[in-house]
Amino acid sequence: MQSNGREELIKNILVTGGSGFIGANFIRLALATLDSCRLVNLDKLTYAGNPQNLTDISDDPRYxxxxGDICDASLVEQLFAEEQIDTVVHFAxxxxxxxxxxxxxxxIETNILGTFTLLEAARKTWGFDGRSPLADCRFLHVSTDEVYGSLGDTGLxxxxxxxxxxxxxxxxKASSDHLVSAYHHTYGLPTLITNCSNNYGPYQFPxxxxxxxINNALNGKxxxxxxxxKNVRDWLYVVDHCTAILKVLKKGHLGETYNIGGNNEKQNIEVVQTICxxxxxxxxxxxxGKPRRSLITFVKDRPGHDRRYAIDAGKITKELGWEPxxxxxEGIRKTVKWYLENSDWITKVIDGTYQEYYDRMYAGR
Incomplete structure (x- = not known):
């Protein structure tokens, strides 16, 4: 814990999209490491929001x-007031x-309008109700390295x-990043932005x-x-990402952006072959006894497919002491093991809607 008591100020956290992949992993980590906090998970439960991700902690009195929808201003403002929210971690x-x-x-609706709705609720609640001094609050916006575009063969x-x-x-996502930054500079809102590389790990929608x-290879598809x-991504194990977010909440400098990377650049084909x-x-x-590599099929590339992403996480390491x-x-073996041990989770996730989407995206390519 910091000597300035920053961790003690994190009391009531609104986690948006907490039933999704990264959000669910964050809630688990926060409940395990922040003893006095309460977490409110606001999730619309679209196709990727799965309440099963948090079934085992659903009875925790701190959760x-x-x-609900982050675009619903009345609901969001009501939650800020009811729960005395002092911290927002915005995954949705x-x-x-x-x-x-x-x-x-x-x-456009969720990522831009939803972020705007949350920022307005925070501005109104923390800035004018006399209850929450801005210095004691945090609005952490979780973003992506994809806002930076595509890299060549070198650079970060x-x-x-x-x-x-x-x-x-x-x-x-770039638009929402700019909104968050604008609310810091215009209104003094205590914001933080994180831009992460590709996450992987338990509970990720297939x-x-x-x-x-993993799912296709298990089933011979x-x-x-x-x-x-040969598109290159920097792979970040989801629990490492969540520890970085907690570190930024506790020690990050207001108005700053922190890049979070895994220092694990891999070509997509390497990743697929490793899983096989x-x-x-x-x-x-x-x-x-057919090897699973024999199932690999190259399909038509998607429009605007960025060739390479890679994160320089030096700032968060130097300033906050975090590194993956x-x-x-290690992480891919943990991930494969989790999916092997939770085949029922995959079965329940992959319903008719998902199969229809899968067929539409890959059929004929």
């Missing part, structure tokens, strides 16, 4: 779930690039990298690369890989 977002290409409207994204989003998804490949498979090899070793063999603790080799 409350509220099903439409986040899948493919979906943003086929249906961008939802991304820093906090000073100019924004250059290439998809409706990354454009909407539209994203790693859980998609085609493993679709965009283009030549682990499953060949740990799961039931395919018919006739899980290598990709």
């Amino acid at each position: 409350r779930f509220v099903q 977002a439409e986040s899948h690039v493919d979906r943003s290409i086929t249906g961008p409207a939802a991304f 994204f820093t906090e000073e990298t100019p924004y250059d989003p290439r998809s409706p998804y990354s454009s909407s 539209e994203k690369l790693i859980p998609l490949i 085609v493993l679709p890989v965009y283009g030549d498979g 090899d682990i499953l060949d070793d740990q799961a039931a063999p395919l018919p006739e 603790s899980v290598t990709f080799e």
